[in-house]
Amino acid sequence: MDWNAFLAFTRGPLFYASLLIFIAGMVYRLVQVAMLGWDKDQSVARGSKAGGVVKSFLKGILILPFIPWIKGAFQKRPIMYIAGGLFHLGLFTVIFLGTPHMLVWKSLLGFGWPTLALPFVDWLAVAAIIGMLVLIVYRRTDAVLRLLSGPAEYLNWLFVFLPMISGYIMTHHLFFRYEVAYSLHMLSVDWMLIWIPFSRISHFMFYFFSRTIRGVEWGKRAVTP
Amino acid sequence: MAEKSVYEHLKSEGVSRREFLKACGVLVGAMGMNKLPPVADSNLPPHLARGAKVIYQVAEALENKPRVPVIWLEFQDCAGCSEALTRSQSPTLVDLVLKQISIEYHETLTAAAGHQTEANKQAIMEQYRGQYLLVVEGSIPLGADGAYCTVGGRSAEDILREAADGAAAIIATGNCAAFGGLPMANPNPTDAKGVMDILTDKTVVNIPGCPAIPEATTGTIAHFLVFGTLPELDDLNRPKTFYGVTVHDRCLRRPFYEAGKFAKSFDDEGAKKGWCLYKLGCKGPTTYNACASIKWDGGTSFPIQSGHPCLGCSEPGFWDGGGFYQGQSAPLQRPAIGAVGAATAVGVVVGAGMAAANKAQKKG
Ligand code: HEM
Ligand code: SF4
Numbered sequence: 097m098d099w100n101a102f103l104a105f106t107r108g109p110l111f112y113a114s115l116l117i118f119i120a121g122m123v124y125r126l127v128q129v130a131m132l133g134w135d136k137d138q139s140v141a142r143g144s145k146a147g148g149v150v151k152s153f154l155k156g157i158l159i160l161p162f163i164p165w166i167k168g169a170f171q172k173r174p175i176m177y178i179a180g181g182l183f184h185l186g187l188f189t190v191i192f193l194g195t196p197h198m199l200v201w202k203s204l205l206g207f208g209w210p211t212l213a214l215p216f217v218d219w220l221a222v223a224a225i226i227g228m229l230v231l232i233v234y235r236r237t238d239a240v241l242r243l244l245s246g247p248a249e250y251l252n253w254l255f256v257f258l259p260m261i262s263g264y265i266m267t268h269h270l271f272f273r274y275e276v277a278y279s280l281h282m283l284s285v286d287w288m289l290i291w292i293p294f295s296r297i298s299h300f301m302f303y304f305f306s307r308t309i310r311g312v313e314w315g316k317r318a319v320t321p
Numbered sequence: 322m323a324e325k326s327v328y329e330h331l332k333s334e335g336v337s338r339r340e341f342l343k344a345c346g347v348l349v350g351a352m353g354m355n356k357l358p359p360v361a362d363s364n365l366p367p368h369l370a371r372g373a374k375v376i377y378q379v380a381e382a383l384e385n386k387p388r389v390p391v392i393w394l395e396f397q398d399c400a401g402c403s404e405a406l407t408r409s410q411s412p413t414l415v416d417l418v419l420k421q422i423s424i425e426y427h428e429t430l431t432a433a434a435g436h437q438t439e440a441n442k443q444a445i446m447e448q449y450r451g452q453y454l455l456v457v458e459g460s461i462p463l464g465a466d467g468a469y470c471t472v473g474g475r476s477a478e479d480i481l482r483e484a485a486d487g488a489a490a491i492i493a494t495g496n497c498a499a500f501g502g503l504p505m506a507n508p509n510p511t512d513a514k515g516v517m518d519i520l521t522d523k524t525v526v527n528i529p530g531c532p533a534i535p536e537a538t539t540g541t542i543a544h545f546l547v548f549g550t551l552p553e554l555d556d557l558n559r560p561k562t563f564y565g566v567t568v569h570d571r572c573l574r575r576p577f578y579e580a581g582k583f584a585k586s587f588d589d590e591g592a593k594k595g596w597c598l599y600k601l602g603c604k605g606p607t608t609y610n611a612c613a614s615i616k617w618d619g620g621t622s623f624p625i626q627s628g629h630p631c632l633g634c635s636e637p638g639f640w641d642g643g644g645f646y647q648g649q650s651a652p653l654q655r656p657a658i659g660a661v662g663a664a665t666a667v668g669v670v671v672g673a674g675m676a677a678a679n680k681a682q683k684k685g
Contacts, residue, residue: 098557100607100636107643108653115656116664123668124675131676195583195600199648203655213581274567275607 099275106282114289121293179230186224187256190217190263214267221264228257248295255291258284326385345380382547389546390445390453392484393427396470396477397504397513398459400429401532402495406539422454422542428472439473446487454545455488456538457481457516460497460504464512478519485520490545492526493517494538496634499527499558506640517558526551527558529610531634536615537563557637559609568631569605571613574598587628598625602646604633 191197194217202208211217232253235241262284264270266277291297328341336344393403407430424430426442433441445453459477462469467476485491493516496502504513517525528538541560544552552560569575577583577597584591585600597603605613608631612623625631630646633639643653656664 098637101638103607104638104642104653111652112654112656115652116660119661120664120668120671123665124672125668127669127672128676131673131680195581196648196650199600199650200652203647203651211581214579215581217581269570274569278607 099273099279103275103279103282106279106286110286111282111289114286118289118293121290125293175230175234179227179234181227182223183227183231184224186220186222186227187260189220190224190260193217194221218264218267221260221267225257225260225264228253228260232257251291252295252297255284255288255295256297259288326387328380328385342380386546388423390449391422391424391426391456391542392442392446392453392488393424393430393456393458394480394484395428396457396459396461396481396498397511398495398497400458402458402530402538403427403429405532406535422546425453436473446484450487452489453487454542455484455491457491457493457498458495460501460513460515461519462504462511462513463519464510469511481516481519485523490526490551491516491520491523492528492538492541494528494533496529496531496637496639499525499529500637502531503640505638524551524554525558526554526560528563529557529559529635529637531632531639534563534611534615534617537611555609559635563611563615564609564635566609567606568608568610568613568625569603571611572605572625573613574625592628598628598630600648601630602644602648603630604636604639604642604649605631606649608633608636610635 189212192201193212195211195214198208198211232250235245235249235253259281262277262281265272266274266281269277271277272280288297332341395403425445426438428438431438459470461467461477461481463478467478470477472480493499497504497513498516500515501509501513501518502515504511505515515527517527526541528534528541530537537560540563541552544550544560552562555561555564557564569578572578574595574597577595578599582591582594582596583600584594584596584598586592587601599606603625605625612631613625616623616626632645633642636642643651
């Protein structure tokens with residue numbers, strides 16, 4: 097099999113199609129949520145709604161990652177907190193501050209930015225991968241979580257894990273020839289793009305909505321009908 | 322053509338026995354043959370027995386074998402591979418092989434012209450049927466019934482099939498002959514093909530590159546001369562000795578890649594310091610070729626060493642593999658605004674439709 101040709105397919109037409117499906121899918125989700133409607137605000141606000149939104153985001157950005165004990169997020173489920181945190185930290189570093197990924201953004205957006213040295217990105221990739229492994233073991237062993245998990249949860253995990261592990265394998269030239277590993281990386285990324293809009297992974301977009309709406313409600317300090 | 326052995330021929334050219342053996346050593350190295358299994362009946366330690374034995378085996382073969390006639394066909398090419406070969410700066414190896422083979426037909430090199438040359442080619446192909454080596458340079462156009470490339474009124478495909486029929490071995494030199502190269506690049510107006518896509522029932526050894534590395538061509542020819550067989554090939558029919566590892570694997574800038582130090586333009590600090598060219602579009606990681614180890618001009622340098630990213634010229638379809646100066650990881654196509662708009666519109670319409678349907682259901 098000519099893997100370079102397959103790579104050209106996964107980097108070219110397949111990626112193109114996946115990206116468009118991703119965009120269409122996310123817009124579809126967004127419109128559906130937006131059309132749920134916004135209940136009329138019938139109570140008088142006693143605080144600043146905007147201030148609430150700012151606080152809500154500050155809480156998300158500062159308190160939860162850096163001083164979690166304030167809210168007890170850490171004490172309740174320390175393993176999940178640390179593993180989940182490492183995963184997200186690693187993921188963001190890899191896809192925004194890794195050189196090859198910045199080049200993807202650059203080609204799509206038209207501008208680039210400085211990136212981190214490969215060894216640094218690499219360590220965070222390892223952290224993210226270990227984080228993911230811990231999370232899945234935890235999900236299988238914790239009785240409550242196990243009951244809450246259906247096939248969708250495991251598939252979500254798998255479809256994010258595949259790009260991570262194939263990217264790592266590729267960077268380290270493990271097991272496969274480079275273009276084979278690269279094809280597998282792209283294949284898993286393409287599939288993930290198609291999968292995201294129709295799964296809970298789309299939380300990365302709704303996260304911002306829910307934080308905003310909750311912020312508005314906190315800030316208002318009024319009775320919510 | 323006189324049936325002199327290679328060694329006799331070289332002797333008459335003033336090559337001493339010592340020089341001859343040295344050249345055999347170079348050949349052995351070039352063919353990567355020091356990896357042959359050690360010889361059991363030798364008293365030498367294995368690592369010595371191995372190398373020495375192969376050199377003598379090569380010497381013996383060259384001493385006794387007649388020179389091999391070569392028919393060199395050029396189709397949709399630029400003669401760059403021939404140029405690279407004849408102007409190669411590594412005297413021993415290329416000289417040795419060029420002296421050993423007798424090139425009987427080569428449009429660029431032959432002094433004679435016209436029907437005389439064609440008649441000579443026919444005669445050679447008759448006389449050495451089943452013995453000559455066929456080297457092809459350039460792609461073969463199938464469009465317009467082959468009218469895009471003809472020699473002496475015959476189509477490239479026709480000439481190729483005829484010559485291939487009586488050849489002992491077929492070598493496609495350069496990306497054009499191997500994989501279609503530049504003529505085949507999108508939109509491929511002449512419907513160009515590489516040799517192996519036409520001679521589907523024969524083994525074609527591919528020495529792709531733009532141009533092919535002369536030592537890879539001569540090393541492969543040398544293997545055929547010495548052993549009468551073709552070297553071990555990869556799945557694209559390239560000799561593993563020369564195409565076994567990527568340019569990236571042997572690249573002198575690799576430590577900078579590992580350290581994440583990249584040149585960002587052709588004249589920035591990083592470029593001056595010799596940092597990795599990945600961000601400038603280097604295709605080294607997916608390109609199998611020996612540029613980084615054999616190098617060019619007798620081992621002087623190669624593109625990446627002199628500051629230019631690898632274009633991936635030994636891989637199929639490299640002309641259509643995204644921009645030469647665009648990072649390897651960048652997607653091949655960037656969705657146009659129109660396409661993004663259309664995708665967004667689809668999302669809006671379907672989303673709104675579904676929401677409306679849900680509402681209607683709730684009410685009903
Ligand atoms: C169009 C999308 C993408 C492209 C073109 C791409 C391409 C690449 C490339 C070229 C490498 C580096 C290989 C090397 O250094 O030799 C890489 C590494 C990696 N990629 Fe991607 N990638 C994409 C998306 C993703 C996504 C969405 C994820 C995660 C979910 C991901 C996770 C990784 C990881 C973990 C590494 C290894 C980093 C390291 O160990 O340093 N990639 N990718
Ligand atoms: S210059 Fe190219 S081949 Fe060399 S290390 Fe960088 S990416 Fe690899």
